[in-house]
Amino acid sequence: MPKLKLNNVVKRFGENTVCSGVNLVVDQGQMVCLIGASGAGKSTLLRCINLLEPIEDGEIFIDGEDISIPGRNPQDVRARIGMVFQNFNLFPHMTALENAMLAPRRVRKLSKSQLQPEIENLFERFELADRMHNYPDQLSGGQQQRVAIVRALAMKPEVMLFDEITSALDPQLVGEVLDVLLQLKNQGMTMVLATHEMQFARQAADKVCFLKNGKIIEEGPPDQIFEAPKQVETQNFLARALK
Amino acid sequence: MNNTKAAGQTRREKYEQHQRRRSMLIAAASTILVLAALVIFVPMAPGWEKVQKSFFNAAVLTKTFPKLLDAFVVNVMIFAWSAPAIAILGLFIALARNAKSPALFPLRIFGATFTDVFRGVPVILTVYLIGFGIPGLGLPRPWNSPFIWGSLALVLTYSAYVAEIFRSGIDSVHPSQRSAALSLGLTELQVLRDVVLPQAVRNVVPSQMNMLIALQKDVSLLSFIGPVEIFRQAGVFKSLFANFTPYVGAAIIFLIVTIPATRYADYLMARQMRERR
Numbered sequence: 001m002p003k004l005k006l007n008n009v010v011k012r013f014g015e016n017t018v019c020s021g022v023n024l025v026v027d028q029g030q031m032v033c034l035i036g037a038s039g040a041g042k043s044t045l046l047r048c049i050n051l052l053e054p055i056e057d058g059e060i061f062i063d064g065e066d067i068s069i070p071g072r073n074p075q076d077v078r079a080r081i082g083m084v085f086q087n088f089n090l091f092p093h094m095t096a097l098e099n100a101m102l103a104p105r106r107v108r109k110l111s112k113s114q115l116q117p118e119i120e121n122l123f124e125r126f127e128l129a130d131r132m133h134n135y136p137d138q139l140s141g142g143q144q145q146r147v148a149i150v151r152a153l154a155m156k157p158e159v160m161l162f163d164e165i166t167s168a169l170d171p172q173l174v175g176e177v178l179d180v181l182l183q184l185k186n187q188g189m190t191m192v193l194a195t196h197e198m199q200f201a202r203q204a205a206d207k208v209c210f211l212k213n214g215k216i217i218e219e220g221p222p223d224q225i226f227e228a229p230k231q232v233e234t235q236n237f238l239a240r241a242l243k
Numbered sequence: 244m245n246n247t248k249a250a251g252q253t254r255r256e257k258y259e260q261h262q263r264r265r266s267m268l269i270a271a272a273s274t275i276l277v278l279a280a281l282v283i284f285v286p287m288a289p290g291w292e293k294v295q296k297s298f299f300n301a302a303v304l305t306k307t308f309p310k311l312l313d314a315f316v317v318n319v320m321i322f323a324w325s326a327p328a329i330a331i332l333g334l335f336i337a338l339a340r341n342a343k344s345p346a347l348f349p350l351r352i353f354g355a356t357f358t359d360v361f362r363g364v365p366v367i368l369t370v371y372l373i374g375f376g377i378p379g380l381g382l383p384r385p386w387n388s389p390f391i392w393g394s395l396a397l398v399l400t401y402s403a404y405v406a407e408i409f410r411s412g413i414d415s416v417h418p419s420q421r422s423a424a425l426s427l428g429l430t431e432l433q434v435l436r437d438v439v440l441p442q443a444v445r446n447v448v449p450s451q452m453n454m455l456i457a458l459q460k461d462v463s464l465l466s467f468i469g470p471v472e473i474f475r476q477a478g479v480f481k482s483l484f485a486n487f488t489p490y491v492g493a494a495i496i497f498l499i500v501t502i503p504a505t506r507y508a509d510y511l512m513a514r515q516m517r518e519r520r
Contacts, residue, residue, distance in 0.1 A: 052426060
């Protein structure tokens with residue numbers, strides 16, 4: 001059974017159809033990269049998976065369970081799916097540690113002292129132990145984004161969604177964040193990325209999906225997509241993106 | 244910056260020092276000029292003698308000032324119990340107006356009506372209507388006290404304004420903060436309490452400081468329905484001495500409190516502007 005499965009997902013904002021029937025299968029431990037021009041629907045698709053946006057039609061399954069039934073309580077789904085955003089979105093009035101502790105305390109109902117060892121461990125694993133007590137505005141962009149990843153991991157998610165998480169970073173800070181993604185992949189995390197980092201997608205992804213106008217035009221192993229794309233749209237996009 | 248070691252100054256520093264000296268000289272000269280004009284020309288006005296005697300009478304001031312200070316304690320008391328009530332009611336109204344769930348729709352209507360009414364009526368009218376109207380119901384002591392109903396009038400009026408400021412603070416928190424908090428599995432209520440409100444309240448502290456200053460002054464409106472606070476006390480002295488100096492004394496007492504508070508609010512505002520940049 002696939003870990004995550006999207007069946008004909010449709011998302012509209014008023015007249016504007018952003019996802020027009022997306023089918024996607026992500027197996028346990030896979031890293032899937034969504035590529036495509038800005039506005040192709042990559043971010044919206046991720047937000048739909050996390051139920052931040054209700055979908056108009058179609059189904060989304062996790063471990064075979066339909067999580068997209070209208071009216072279903074979204075909180076427990078979101079607790080199982082971690083999400084990291086382009087602009088970090090750390091809570092500016094909390095330290096890095098408090099950022100990471102908030103959701104486990106509220107949702108997993110654990111006390112600070114119960115959580116302390118576990119969360120500190122996460123900070124250590126991602127070389128942020130000395131930054132734990134800093135506020136977000138005292139951290140570099142790369143550090144902030146790594147804290148955001150730690151914050152999501154603190155909920156022990158089964159699937160992680162990454163929405164162009166290196167797009168707002170200075171070029172020299174991109175590497176440290178991509179390294180974290182590789183680390184997670186090696187630990188067997190199931191991940192879906194919307195990304196403009198073509199090199200990274202080519203090297204690290206198990207599967208690459210090219211989106212255009214809210215549809216997956218072509219998907220396959222990175223070698224196939226990047227070396228021998230079948231669709232003209234994919235060829236055109238990659239010709240421009242890899243220039 | 245480097246005034247002490249002129250030899251080590253860069254061209255830029257020399258130029259800036261020169262500019263600073265120049266603007267200080269100009270400022271000093273123009274200030275002296277304006278003060279001199281005031282001192283020379285105002286006493287030349289035909290009524291100056293009379294005005295001086297009835298508004299700036301040192302003997303009356305020294306006699307009445309301590310009593311005015313005593314009366315000001317009443318202002319401070321009314322302020323002290325009204326301000327927290329305003330903060331709580333204001334926040335509640337703001338949340339009521341932002342409530343999304345259909346079950347809370349009446350609350351939303353209530354919030355909107357509340358702010359419309361109490362922002363639309365002059366404070367003094369609210370004070371009159373509530374301050375005279377409710378005790379007129381024939382309530383027993385102490386429930387007919389103008390302190391209670393006057394304070395209530397202030398609380399209602401100010402809550403409407405304070406609520407609008409809180410609302411603008413809530414709107415100023417970027418929607419991505421909500422998304423991030425929701426994506427972690429928090430409920431709407433938890434998002435509001437842990438993520439949105441702490442940032443919203445922080446964002447509006449300078450604006451709310453200005454409301455506090457305005458409230459401190461508007462406490463005097465209660466004098467119209469009975470309580471002998473500073474303005475009323477000054478009025479009593481005015482009649483007693485047939486002299487307006489007590490009003491000037493009252494103004495001085497207000498300024499002693501409001502100027503530091505205003506400066507502090509400006510400082511907070513300026514600091515916030517710097518942080519946003």
